[in-house]
Structure formats: structure tokens, C-alpha cells
Amino acid sequence: MTTRSREARLLYEQLRALEQQARQARRRAGGRYSRREVIQALAKPPYERRVGDQRISDWVPTGDKEPKVPSDRSSDDVLALVRLWSSWAGESVNERHWRNLLEQAQPVRVLRTMSTGPGRPVREFTDPFTLAVHEAIDGGGASGLPLLPLYVERQHDRWLADVVNGLVTRSAGQPGGALAVLVGESSTGKTRACWEALSLLPPDWRLVLPLVPSPAEALIAALTEITPRTVLWLDEIHRFLSGDRGEQAAAHLQEVLNDPRRGPLLVLGTTWPDLWADLVKPREDGDRGDPHAQARALLTRRYYRVPDTFEDTDVPELRRLAASDGRLREALEQGEPGRITQYLAGGRALIDRYETATALQRALIESAMDVRRLGHDTPLPRILLEASISHYLSADQYDLVADGDIERALAKLSEPARGIRGPLTPVTFREPGGPRVLTDDIRLADYLDQHGRKKRRTKTPPTGLWDALMDHASRDSLIALAEAARDRGHLRIATRLLAAGVEAGVPGAAVAAAQFLEEEERPDEALLWCLPLAEAGNVAAMNRVAGLMEATRPDVAVAWHKKAAEAGETHGWLYAGMLLRRAGGFEEAEICFRRAADTGVHGGHGELAYLLQQAGRTEEALVHLQQEAEASGGYAVVETAALMRERGDSGLTVLAWLLPRAAEEGSKDWVGIPWAEHALIRHVAMDALLRSRLCSLVDEEGQDDAVRRTLTALLALAEELAKGDRQEKDTDTPEALRQQGRLAEALGQYQKEADAGRRDAVAHVAALHEQLGRPSEALAWYRRAAEGGDPEVVPQIARLMTAAVGPDETFDWLKSSADHRGEEGDPDQRAAVAEVLRIAGRTDEALAWLRRASQTGDPYAWRQYAELLEAAGRPEDAQGMRRYGWEPCGEISKPWSAVPEACSASVSGCSDVAQSQN
Structure with missing residues (x-):
């Protein structure tokens, strides 16, 4: 072992010790132990790893043979071996510990980064058009021009250069990965900017362009082979992170970027703003699933918005280069102001060709x-x-x-x-x-x-x-097209598109069909789509079957969740534990929660802590609750602080634990409720002695100014909280003033709040204007509230506008405003306007309006249409709409079946299968 590091020796010794524990435990239990039995066990679920005897003998040799360090690519095999030996020995597995051992035992990086990986050297890419850089106009046939127009560096180029240079300069001894995505409209120079950034890389870097058989599949395959000093070229990155394999690709890319053994790695991407928004849009209450959770986690804060036009500060350099390049000169003289790249890429010419x-x-x-x-x-x-x-x-x-x-x-x-x-x-x-x-x-x-x-x-x-x-x-587009059909209420067409995807062998189509039917409250048909796949070992189908069984057969659901977990979908342990706990099977639930926690499932430690707390095992519960809080933050931080106080920990002890949690939360640009900050302030507010001690630190001579400012702010917030909610007692709040009849004063305060950006204050201003007998001012403020996205003011607008300009103009404005909000992703006003139209006796008009909104892509309109039918006294039509949707022509679809074609010939047999599961 003289040629290996101390860490390599430590890995070998711990593997040998673990094998010895497994051997002794098997023998104590009356069983046999041999390497052949180990190999056979590894080949079966849940491990399913083909590991030969020679490889185990290399890692853990017998006798005086020199052990070999497992390669990077063997790490999953070694971890499977560790899990098996630990299971036989009755030990829990700390995967993070073993992964650290494997990583630290590797030879020094300089020796490992010299091997060639996928792709080609960057210097061999001399044709920008192979990387989808837009071809430029020809400059009127002028000769001697370079392949691409001369380049003007702009602000997004400088941001991109900082990313690239930062990665290159830290590549010696500080490996890491960086993702940079340029987001902008078509032909704004995104891909050209990435092309220019390649010139900043050393010549030994390689470039990988994954496209075949599909972008997502190609990316997943490339990531398994990627080596340090590589560029991943993900032009139109939405193609790689969407579809059935998109989330898997995003998760894998995130893992590789965070793996120090794979860096330095540069990922360059581009996309359009609307496609970017779809990938990073947060999940909202009522959404059907979260199709881009992994993509959102990967992309957030790793992008730069490319402007549509050149800034004024860019124009002097543009004019200087235009003197040497006729294409730039023509774009300056004949293009729209600032839209240089669009003109160079022929955007205006394309529109002209389309229009003529x-x-x-x-x-x-x-x-x-x-x-x-x-x-x-x-x-x-x-x-x-x-x-x-x-x-x-x-x-x-x-x-x-x-x-x-x-x-x-x-x-x-x-x-x-x-x-x-x-x-x-x-x-x-x-x-x-x-x-x-x-x-x-x-x-x-x-x-x-x-x-x-x-x-x-x-x-x-x-x-x-x-x-x-x-x-x-195309087969690879069938799932996306089915979603578009469903958004428009064309449920029959969505089902047919998904069925075509299943018939064409599209991965995930059957599971997508099952999910769609489950969400449309057709669980029996959903089960027929995914049960055969689940029985064949498809993990996603196992999850779907388990979900379908939870309400009617929780015992069957538990079994399927466990199968999925054993097959690699470790969240199954969490779901199985929840169902078992609900059924009173606390011992089995604890086992499942421990498996979830051991495999790093988000929420695993928290659910285990809750179960232990219910059983009165407070000390054990606190250990797991702290692990959940330290790993994931969130409300677990609040619960942990409360449990620490309940146990009798001192105020300083709890404070010392809370401060790092709040610092971590702040460093991550926390989205949502800042629970750690909330817990910190409440803890200080609850402990007068602690506040007194912190005050003395503020007054202490020589105290750091930054610390003093932080403590002062913390104490101020805690003191305010300790005194109670002053808003309720304060007689000078605008609401208190209104209740006292001091309407003019209340109006002044609410108007200041509205002008400062408080959205809910706008409707209060409108209501006060109306109370003061100012209908025109009230109407203007109500319209402002509606334009800001408040659907609750629609009836007030209808009432005041009708009195002022008549019903026709009123409803034209209301519908126009609601359409505008709907196109921006806020459809609530459409439902409110439809209800106002119905109350006004214009039901047919409301229905026609919602029909048009649905046909143009509003995913909520067809459901609102069904609700309006119900309110209008047409329950049968409403039920048919909800069950079957409607056709593109606007007629409610006739009854149709979603039974898979394979079951159509023997519907009764398929029904028997479904009933056996139910």
C-alpha cells in the first residue's frame, strides 16, 4: 500500500472490518458465508449489481495481496456491497460516510484528468453553424467578410466571461462545475455569445453536444461518461430538461455539477423566456403535479437575461466595428433601433416573406x-x-x-x-x-x-x-401534445394521443395516461394502463399503482410503495410509512421511515421524529428532527427549537443552534416562508433573560459593527413580537380609522400603502372612495385592483361601470381585462367575469366566452364552463363536460372509454384485474 494514500488504506480496512462483521453475523444465525453467496445476493433485488468475485478480491483481498482502490465508475457497486454486508451484519448504512471514503481514496486528480472523455477538443470546432449559431445576412455580396459579423461584447458576455474564467482559474486544485444559461428572445445573440465564450477555454478542453437518440436521453448518457475539463453544449436547454426523461436529466446534471470528481465542468445553455418560465415556475396550490421540480432546482439563479436591443453604451463600439463590416453597417442604418442581432439573423426578412x-x-x-x-x-x-x-x-x-x-x-x-x-x-x-x-x-x-x-x-x-x-x-411529441389537448378540455383527444404514444413505445406514455385518468377521476381505467407496467418492474408505474390504491386498498398500496422503494424510488419508504402509521402499524411505519431517512429522502427524518414523539421517545425524536432541519430547513427548524426548549435546553443553547440555520437560509435566497428567521426571532422574544444578555453584547466595547447591527435588528424584531401584535391594538392603523368613521384619514393611509406597492390596499382605497360618494374615483381604483390581479373586485366594477356607461361597454372591458390576465397566467378573473355575466342573465354569452378562452389554451376555462353549466341549472351537461370534456368544435364529447386497446377485446377480464387490486 506504499503507493496509495492513507485514505485508501482506511477504505480497505473499513471494508474488511464490515465484511468480517457480516461473516460473523451470518454464522451466529446458523447461516453460511462465502463470496459466491455475496455475488448471488448482489445480483438480486434490491441491489441488482453484477459484481464478480475478482473485483471484490481486488478491493478486499485475502492473504498478503495488495488491495486496489475502486475506480470512480465502481462506486455504485461498492456501495451496493456495503449495503448488503451492513444488512447481514444488522448495521445501518451511512452512505455519505462511505461516499466520502471512496472519493478521498482516489488517486490525485492530476492523474485522473489526463484521460480522454466523450466529445472532441474545443479547438476542433471551427464551424459555428454546427453549434446552431445563426447564419448572418450576406452583406450585399461583399467579399472578404469573416464567417460571422464582428462581435460587440455586451453585459451578458461579461457575465458569461466571469463564469468561464472563474471556473478555469480554479481548475487547478479546486475542481467544480458551473452552469450558465442565457435567456432571451429569438435572434438576440444567445448562441453567438456562448460560441464566443469558448475562446476563453484552454485548448485541452473538450466539447460534448448530446442530441441522439433524443436530447434528454443523450444528456443522461453523456453525463455517465463525462470527464473533467469538458463543456456541455445545451443550446435550447428546454429540449434537454422537458419530456419524460427531462426531470431525470436535470437531477443527474445537478448531481454531476456538485460532484468534485467530475469537475471542472462547464455547461452552456440557451432558451426563450416563455420556455424558461415554464421550467422554473414554482408549483402552486391546485397544480397537477410538479413536472419541473428538478429542472427548477437546477436552473434557479444560474441564468442571465439577454436584452432584445443594444444598450446605448454598446453603440459606440458597434459603430466602430461597422466601419469594417458592411453587415453591421447595414443593420445600424436599416434595422429597427437597437435590434441589431435580429436584423443580422434575418428576422425582419423572415417576417416579410411570411406576410407576402x-x-x-x-x-x-x-x-x-x-x-x-x-x-x-x-x-x-x-x-x-x-x-x-x-x-x-x-x-x-x-x-x-x-x-x-x-x-x-x-x-x-x-x-x-x-x-x-x-x-x-x-x-x-x-x-x-x-x-x-x-x-x-x-x-x-x-x-x-x-x-x-x-x-x-x-x-x-x-x-x-x-x-x-x-x-x-412525431412519437416523442405525443405526451406534450396530449397535455395541450387536456388544457383545452379535449379529453378524448388527449387519451388518443397518449394511447398512440403507448403503441409507439414512448417511454412514460402509459404512466402519463394513468396519471391523467386518475386526475380526471377515472381511477379504474387509470389502473388498467399502469398495472401491467408495474408488474413488469417499471418503477414509475409502481408509484402510480400505489397512489391509486391508497384510498381503497392501503395494504396493497403499502406493498407497491415498498416495491418501488426497493427498486430505487426511495420516496416509497416515506409513503409506505405514512400509510402504515395511519393504519396503526407503528412498528412497521418506524422501519419504513428509518429506511427513508437512511437513503436521504426529504422528510424522512421529520416523519420518523413525529412518530417517535407520539410514542414518547422525545430524545430520539429530537435527534432526527435536528437532522431534518439541518438538511432541509423549513418548518422543521421551528419544531426543533420548540422541542429543545421543551426539553429544558438553555436559551443560549437553542440560540447557538438556530443562528447557523438562519444564516444558511439567508445564503440560499430562500423562497417561501423564512422559517429559520421566524424561529430565531420568536425564540429571542420568548426569553427576556436572553434578550438582556444580547443587549449587553450590543453595548460591549470593541464590538464588531456588523455584529452590532445584526443584534440590534434582531432585538428590535423580538421586542416587537414580545409586546404582542400591535397592529390589532393600534388605533392609528387605516382599518382602525375606518371603523372609527375617520374615512378621509383612512383613505390617505391606504393610498400611501397602495402607492408603495401593497396590492391589497388598492381595493381598500376604491371602497373608501365609494363610501365617500366618489363613484368615478372608486371605479378607477377598482379597475386598478383588477388589472393588478384581484378578481374579487369584478362585481364592484360591473356595478359602477354599468351605471356609468351601460352594460355592453362594461362587459367588453371586463372580458378584455380578464383575457389579458388569463394570457399572463392569472385566469381567476375569467371565472369572476363569467359569474357576473350569469347573474346579469347573459349565461349564453358567458359560456361562449369561456369556450373561446378554452380553445385558445386557458387550462382552467373548460372546468369553469362546467361549473357555469351547473349554476345555470344544466347538471347533466355539467357532468358530461367534467367526465368527457369537449371536442375542438365546441360540443360536449359523447361518452368514450379509456380502456387500453389491449383490454378492449376482453373488458371483463381487465375489469377483473382492476377489481382484484381494488
């Missing part, structure tokens, strides 16, 4: 726009566009389309102009050294794609487009 296209060409472009905004990935199957155009032309126009016209229209649209690609271009590929191969797929120009998302956002897709999608959409 023939009817057939426009039909092809608009069908591509609609297909993309409904969720279809790029590229688009040509047959899909051809099948769609009849729905974008009048009957007479379509009758005039002759043989060969579509071919000629696509050829015309693919023609480059001024050096940039056309609106619709065929997708080609070329193997190294081989000829260019033309495919049957088509790509819509990015600029037109984004233009269509904005300009056609409120357009209802043609009814027949859904039929074309069901027949010709």
Missing part, C-alpha cells in the same frame, strides 16, 4: 407555427404539414392545389435569402466523411416560431389539426 407568402405557403407556415405552439418538438414531419394545410385554406383554395404545388411551395420556402435560411427548411444530416442526407422532416425558422407563439396565441387551432396530429405527429 402565397395562400399555400402561408398555410404551411401557419400550420407549422400552430403545431409548434401546441407542444410538438422540432423537427416537424413533412406529412404532418401536408395533412394540415387543408384546414388553413378555404375549400376553393384547397381545390385549386394541384399535384406538385406543395412540393414547389416547400422548395420556395426553403430557399435562402441574403445568406440566411428560409421560413421552412428540410432537415439534413451528414455522417463524418459522407454525403448530405435529406430527411422527410422540416424545421420552422426560430424567429417565425417565436413570432407565431406571440401573434397566434389567442387563435383557436383548426378543428382538423388535432386529427392530423393524432395521425402524423
Whole structure:
């Protein structure tokens, strides 16, 4: 072992000791122990690792043979071996301890980073267009111009340079990973900026561009092989983090970025603002699941917004370079002010070609726009566009389309102009050294794609487009298209799209179908979709079956949760424990919670602590509650502080534990309730002696100014809390003034609060104006409240506006405002306006309005439509709407079945299967 580190010796000795414990425990239990039995046990669930005898003998040799340090790639096999030996020895597993041992035992990094990994050296990438940098206009045929226009460094370039340089300079001895995503509209220079950043890297760095078989799958595969000093090129990063494998890819990427053995690693990404917002949008109450939880955790605070236009400070350098590059000069002279990159990428030219296209060409472009905004990935199957155009032309126009016209229209649209690609271009590929191969797929120009998302956002897709999608959409887009159909209330179409995905072998389609049907309250049919997969070993399907069983057969649900946990979905231990606890099986629940805690499941220690506390085992409970609080923060911090005080810990002891929790919470830009800060302030407020001691620290000579400021602020908040809620006792609050009849004074205070940004104060201002007999001022403030997203003021607006301008103008304004809020992701006003219309006796108008909102993509409108039918005395229609949805034409769908096709021939047999589980 002279050539190995002390850490390598420690790993070997602890492995040997653990094996000895396992051997002795087996023999005490009357069993046998041999390496062959170890290998056979590792090959079975829950381990399922193929580890040969030779490898174990290398790591833990017998006799005088020199042990070998397990490689990085063997770490999962070693951990499986540790779990097995620990299980036989009756010991719990501290995975963090063993992972640290494995990492520290590795040879020094310099020796490990010299091997080549996936990808190619950065210096070999000399063609920017292979990395999807936009081609630029040709500069009017001028000769001698470089491949790309001369580059003007802007603020986002400087941010990106700081990320890259920071990673490179700390690569010697301080490995790590960095993710940098540029977020901006199409053709604002995002990909070009990433291309320029590559020049900052040393020449021995490599670049990986994962795309095949799909971006997410390719990324997952690349991450298993990634080596230090690598760039991951994730242009259009939403493609890699969406879909069935997107969350897995995000979680894996986060893990690799945090793994010091894999760094330095640079991940460069780009995306559009609306797609970025979808990936990072927090889950809200009432949302159907949290489809991007891992992506949100990965991306938050790792981006920079690229502006649409050049700043004034960038223009002098732009003018200087324009003297040497005619393309820049033309963009300055002829483009819209500041929109230089858009002009260079041909954005204006593409819009001109779209707006002046023939009817057939426009039909092809608009069908591509609609297909993309409904969720279809790029590229688009040509047959899909051809099948769609009849729905974008009048009957007479379509009758005039002759043989060969579509071919000629696509050829015309693919023609480059001024050096940039056309609106619709065929997708080609070329193997190294081989000829260019033309495919049957088509790509819509990015600029037109984004233009269509904005300009056609409120357009209802043609009814027949859904039929074309069901027949010709790409298999990898079927789940996303099903979600778009469901958002619009087209439940039958959503089911058919998911069924097509299952038939085409799309990963996750059956589980998605089951989840969809469960959420639409069709659990029996949902079970038929996922039960066969679960029985075949699909972990996601096991989770879904367990969830479906929880209400009716909790014992079966527990079994499925355990199966999923043993197969790697460790949250199953937590869910099984909760069900067992609810059923009174406390001993089994404790075992499950301990398994959850040991495998690092969020909430595992907390649930175990709660169970132990119920059993009166307070000391044990506190240990686990502290672990939960220190690992995850949140409300566990409040509970831990309370339990420490209940145990009799001194105020200083609790304070010493709380201070690091509050500091950690502050360093993470905490989103949500700052529980650690809340617990800290409340703890100080509850302990007068502690406050006195802290006051003496503030007054202490030589005290650090920063510490003094922090303590002063803490004491001020604690003193205020200790005195009670002064808001309720204060006679000078605006609400107190209003109750005393001092309306003018209350109005003045509420108006100051509204002007300072307090949103709920706006409606109070409006109400006070009305009380004071000022209806026009009240109306203006109520409208301001509505525009700020307050749906509760809609009836007041309707009442005051009707009196002022009449009902028609009133409802036109209300609907326009509600539509605007709905497009911005706040649909509450639509429900309020629909209810006002119904009360006014305009039910048919309300229903038509909600129908249009649903058809254009409002995911809440079709459910509001059903509620309005119920309120209007049409319960059967309401029930049919909720159960079956409606067709794109606006009619409530006739009854349909979601039984899988494989079950259709023997529905009774399938029902028996479902009933046996229920």
C-alpha cells in the first residue's frame, strides 16, 4: 500500500472490518458465508449489481495481496456491497460516510484528468453553424467578410466571461462545475455569445453536444461518461430538461455539477423566456403535479437575461466595428433601433416573406407555427404539414392545389435569402466523411416560431389539426401534445394521443395516461394502463399503482410503495410509512421511515421524529428532527427549537443552534416562508433573560459593527413580537380609522400603502372612495385592483361601470381585462367575469366566452364552463363536460372509454384485474 494514500488504506480496512462483521453475523444465525453467496445476493433485488468475485478480491483481498482502490465508475457497486454486508451484519448504512471514503481514496486528480472523455477538443470546432449559431445576412455580396459579423461584447458576455474564467482559474486544485444559461428572445445573440465564450477555454478542453437518440436521453448518457475539463453544449436547454426523461436529466446534471470528481465542468445553455418560465415556475396550490421540480432546482439563479436591443453604451463600439463590416453597417442604418442581432439573423426578412407568402405557403407556415405552439418538438414531419394545410385554406383554395404545388411551395420556402435560411427548411444530416442526407422532416425558422407563439396565441387551432396530429405527429411529441389537448378540455383527444404514444413505445406514455385518468377521476381505467407496467418492474408505474390504491386498498398500496422503494424510488419508504402509521402499524411505519431517512429522502427524518414523539421517545425524536432541519430547513427548524426548549435546553443553547440555520437560509435566497428567521426571532422574544444578555453584547466595547447591527435588528424584531401584535391594538392603523368613521384619514393611509406597492390596499382605497360618494374615483381604483390581479373586485366594477356607461361597454372591458390576465397566467378573473355575466342573465354569452378562452389554451376555462353549466341549472351537461370534456368544435364529447386497446377485446377480464387490486 506504499503507493496509495492513507485514505485508501482506511477504505480497505473499513471494508474488511464490515465484511468480517457480516461473516460473523451470518454464522451466529446458523447461516453460511462465502463470496459466491455475496455475488448471488448482489445480483438480486434490491441491489441488482453484477459484481464478480475478482473485483471484490481486488478491493478486499485475502492473504498478503495488495488491495486496489475502486475506480470512480465502481462506486455504485461498492456501495451496493456495503449495503448488503451492513444488512447481514444488522448495521445501518451511512452512505455519505462511505461516499466520502471512496472519493478521498482516489488517486490525485492530476492523474485522473489526463484521460480522454466523450466529445472532441474545443479547438476542433471551427464551424459555428454546427453549434446552431445563426447564419448572418450576406452583406450585399461583399467579399472578404469573416464567417460571422464582428462581435460587440455586451453585459451578458461579461457575465458569461466571469463564469468561464472563474471556473478555469480554479481548475487547478479546486475542481467544480458551473452552469450558465442565457435567456432571451429569438435572434438576440444567445448562441453567438456562448460560441464566443469558448475562446476563453484552454485548448485541452473538450466539447460534448448530446442530441441522439433524443436530447434528454443523450444528456443522461453523456453525463455517465463525462470527464473533467469538458463543456456541455445545451443550446435550447428546454429540449434537454422537458419530456419524460427531462426531470431525470436535470437531477443527474445537478448531481454531476456538485460532484468534485467530475469537475471542472462547464455547461452552456440557451432558451426563450416563455420556455424558461415554464421550467422554473414554482408549483402552486391546485397544480397537477410538479413536472419541473428538478429542472427548477437546477436552473434557479444560474441564468442571465439577454436584452432584445443594444444598450446605448454598446453603440459606440458597434459603430466602430461597422466601419469594417458592411453587415453591421447595414443593420445600424436599416434595422429597427437597437435590434441589431435580429436584423443580422434575418428576422425582419423572415417576417416579410411570411406576410407576402402565397395562400399555400402561408398555410404551411401557419400550420407549422400552430403545431409548434401546441407542444410538438422540432423537427416537424413533412406529412404532418401536408395533412394540415387543408384546414388553413378555404375549400376553393384547397381545390385549386394541384399535384406538385406543395412540393414547389416547400422548395420556395426553403430557399435562402441574403445568406440566411428560409421560413421552412428540410432537415439534413451528414455522417463524418459522407454525403448530405435529406430527411422527410422540416424545421420552422426560430424567429417565425417565436413570432407565431406571440401573434397566434389567442387563435383557436383548426378543428382538423388535432386529427392530423393524432395521425402524423412525431412519437416523442405525443405526451406534450396530449397535455395541450387536456388544457383545452379535449379529453378524448388527449387519451388518443397518449394511447398512440403507448403503441409507439414512448417511454412514460402509459404512466402519463394513468396519471391523467386518475386526475380526471377515472381511477379504474387509470389502473388498467399502469398495472401491467408495474408488474413488469417499471418503477414509475409502481408509484402510480400505489397512489391509486391508497384510498381503497392501503395494504396493497403499502406493498407497491415498498416495491418501488426497493427498486430505487426511495420516496416509497416515506409513503409506505405514512400509510402504515395511519393504519396503526407503528412498528412497521418506524422501519419504513428509518429506511427513508437512511437513503436521504426529504422528510424522512421529520416523519420518523413525529412518530417517535407520539410514542414518547422525545430524545430520539429530537435527534432526527435536528437532522431534518439541518438538511432541509423549513418548518422543521421551528419544531426543533420548540422541542429543545421543551426539553429544558438553555436559551443560549437553542440560540447557538438556530443562528447557523438562519444564516444558511439567508445564503440560499430562500423562497417561501423564512422559517429559520421566524424561529430565531420568536425564540429571542420568548426569553427576556436572553434578550438582556444580547443587549449587553450590543453595548460591549470593541464590538464588531456588523455584529452590532445584526443584534440590534434582531432585538428590535423580538421586542416587537414580545409586546404582542400591535397592529390589532393600534388605533392609528387605516382599518382602525375606518371603523372609527375617520374615512378621509383612512383613505390617505391606504393610498400611501397602495402607492408603495401593497396590492391589497388598492381595493381598500376604491371602497373608501365609494363610501365617500366618489363613484368615478372608486371605479378607477377598482379597475386598478383588477388589472393588478384581484378578481374579487369584478362585481364592484360591473356595478359602477354599468351605471356609468351601460352594460355592453362594461362587459367588453371586463372580458378584455380578464383575457389579458388569463394570457399572463392569472385566469381567476375569467371565472369572476363569467359569474357576473350569469347573474346579469347573459349565461349564453358567458359560456361562449369561456369556450373561446378554452380553445385558445386557458387550462382552467373548460372546468369553469362546467361549473357555469351547473349554476345555470344544466347538471347533466355539467357532468358530461367534467367526465368527457369537449371536442375542438365546441360540443360536449359523447361518452368514450379509456380502456387500453389491449383490454378492449376482453373488458371483463381487465375489469377483473382492476377489481382484484381494488
